[in-house]
Amino acid sequence: MVRLITHNLLACHVKNCTSNNFPLAFKDLGDTSLPAEQPDMIDDEFLQKLHHVLLEIHVEEGSMVCPNCNHVYPISNGIPNMLLAEHEIG
Amino acid sequence: MIPTPDLSHLTRQDYEHVYEPAEDTFLLLDALEQEASELKEIRPLVCLEIGSGSGCVSAFIGGILGPSAALYLCTDINARASRCTLTTGRQNKVPLESMIASLALPLLSRLKHSVDILLFNPPYVPTVIAEAENAQGTADIEGSWAGGIDGMQVTDIFLQTVESLLSAKGRFYLVAVKENNIPDIRARMSDRHGLQSKIVMQRRAGREHLFVVQFFR
Numbered sequence: 378m379v380r381l382i383t384h385n386l387l388a389c390h391v392k393n394c395t396s397n398n399f400p401l402a403f404k405d406l407g408d409t410s411l412p413a414e415q416p417d418m419i420d421d422e423f424l425q426k427l428h429h430v431l432l433e434i435h436v437e438e439g440s441m442v443c444p445n446c447n448h449v450y451p452i453s454n455g456i457p458n459m460l461l462a463e464h465e466i467g
Numbered sequence: 468m469i470p471t472p473d474l475s476h477l478t479r480q481d482y483e484h485v486y487e488p489a490e491d492t493f494l495l496l497d498a499l500e501q502e503a504s505e506l507k508e509i510r511p512l513v514c515l516e517i518g519s520g521s522g523c524v525s526a527f528i529g530g531i532l533g534p535s536a537a538l539y540l541c542t543d544i545n546a547r548a549s550r551c552t553l554t555t556g557r558q559n560k561v562p563l564e565s566m567i568a569s570l571a572l573p574l575l576s577r578l579k580h581s582v583d584i585l586l587f588n589p590p591y592v593p594t595v596i597a598e599a600e601n602a603q604g605t606a607d608i609e610g611s612w613a614g615g616i617d618g619m620q621v622t623d624i625f626l627q628t629v630e631s632l633l634s635a636k637g638r639f640y641l642v643a644v645k646e647n648n649i650p651d652i653r654a655r656m657s658d659r660h661g662l663q664s665k666i667v668m669q670r671r672a673g674r675e676h677l678f679v680v681q682f683f684r
Contacts, residue, residue, distance in 0.1 A: 382538060383564040386577045399577065450573075456549050459542075459568035466569075 379436040379457050387450075387459065389443035392467040401441035401450060408434060469500050472526035472559045477551055484547045486520045486611035490672035491642050495588055496527050498640065498668040498679035503531045509636045511583030515540045517570055517625060520548045520611060522555030522563055524586055529561030537583070542568040545606045569603075570625045571632060582632045587625060588642040593618040618647050626652070629682060630660035638683050640667070645676040656682055 389398035410426045441450045441457065448465070451458050474488065486492075499506070511532060516525045519541035529539050541552045541563050549565045556563030571578070590599065592612045599615030614620055622641070629639050639662075643649050649666070656662045662682045669678045 379566075380562075380564065383540065383566070386540070387566075387573045388576045390572045390575070454550065454553075455565075456546070456553060457566045458546070459566055459573040460544065461569075461572075 379452050379455060380432055381434055381436075382431040383457075384436070384441065385431070387441070387457065389446060389448055389450075390459075390467065391443065391446050391448050391461060391465045394443060394446040394448070397445040398443055400444075402444055403436070403441060404439060406434075406436070406439075469503065469527065469530050471496065472523050472530065472555060474521060474523060474555060474558070476554055476558045477521060481521075481547065481551055484608050485545065485551050486548070486608060488521055488523045490670070490675070491588055491591075491677050492523055494668060494670050494672075494677050495524055495586070495640065495642050495679055499524075499528060499531065502638075502667065502681075506531060506584065506638070509583060509638070511537045513538050513540065513578065513582050513634070514584040514586070515542075515571060515574070515578070515582045515632065516586040517542055518548075518587060518589060518611065519543050519552040519563070519565065520545075520588075522552030522565070524588065525552065525563050526555050526559040526561050528584060528586070529556070529563070530559065534561045539563050540574065541565045542571060542574075544569050544603060544610060545608075547607075548611075570621075571628060575628060575631065578632055580631065580637075581634055583634050583637050585629065585632055585637060585639040587622070587640070589622040589625065590614040590620075591618040591622065591642065591644050591647055593646050596620065614647075618644060619652075622647070622652075626656065626660075629656070630662055633662070633682075633684065635684060638681055641680045641682065643678045643680055645678070649678055649680060653680065 552565040594613045599613045599620045602609035602613040653664045
C-alpha cells in the first residue's frame with residue numbers, strides 16, 4: 378500500500394543523485410483535488426481534501442521516477458521497490 | 468495485555484523465505500509491551516521498522532498505539548518479506564506501509580530527526596563475512612540472521628544512521644545477542660553519536676543470550 382504520505386517521505390538515493398531528487402514523480406495519478414499552491418485559507422474543506430489525498434489514495438501499480446536522474450522505482454501489488462543495482466549504491 | 472498479532476494467513480511456504488517469529492521476536496514484543504505506557508506518552512507520529520520480515524513487530528506496535536495514531540513504515544530487502552508485512556498489516560487492521568528497501572536508505576533525507584519509534588531486529592548471528600554479504604545480496608531468509616563478523620556486519624551500517632533518524636523524543640530498540648558485544652555498541656553510540664542507552668530486557672533462549680537495547684537522546 379503506497380499512500381501519498383509515504384510517497385512524500387521517499388527520495389531518490391542513487392549514488393551522486395543528491396539534488397532535485399524529490400519528489401519522485403508519479404505517472405498519471407489522475408487526482409486533481411488539491412490546488413498546486415498552498416491556499417491562504419486553510420479551512421475544513423481543504424483539510425478534508427488533504428486528508429483524502431495523503432491517507433486515502435492507495436497506489437497499487439505504477440512507478441515513481443526521479444526528476445533528476447530518471448531512475449524508475451516500480452510499485453507492484455501496493456509495494457514500492459526502492460532497491461538499487463550494485464553500481465547505483467552510494 | 469496486548470495480543471500477539473494474528474499471523475494465521477502466513478504459510479509454511481512463506482516461512483521458507485521469510486523469518487518466522489521466534490524467541491528474539493517475542494523478546495522484542497515483550498519489551499515493547501513493558502514500555503507501552505511510556506511509548507504512548509511520547510505520542511509517536513512516525514514509527515519505522517527495519518527488516519520487518521513477517522510484519523509481526525510493527526503490527527504489535529500498531530496494536531499498542533492504535534491503527535491511525537501513527538504512520539507505520541516498514542522496510543525489508545526481501546520482497547517476499549515486504550509482501551508478508553503488508554498482508555500482516557491487513558490481517559491485524561494496522562495500515563503498515565511496506566516497502567522493499569535496504570535499511571532506511573530511501574527515507575534518510577526526508578525523515579531527518581523525525582522517527583519517534585525505530586525498531587531493528589537485525590541479522591545478529593556471527594558468521595563468516597562472505598556468508599553475510601551473500602545473504603544480503605540474495606535477499607532471502609539467510610539475510611534475516613547471517614550477521615558476519617561478531618554478527619554486526621549489517622547492524623553497524625545501520626547504527627551510523629540512527630542519530631540522524633531519531634526525533635528529539637525518539638527511541639530506537641535494537642535486538643542483540645551477547646556475541647555482538649553490547650557494551651561496545653553502547654559505548655560507540657554514546658561517543659560517536661551522543662545517544663544514551665539502556666537494556667530494556669534480556670533472556671536466555673537455548674544457546675542465545677538475547678537483549679533488547681533502547682537508545683535515546
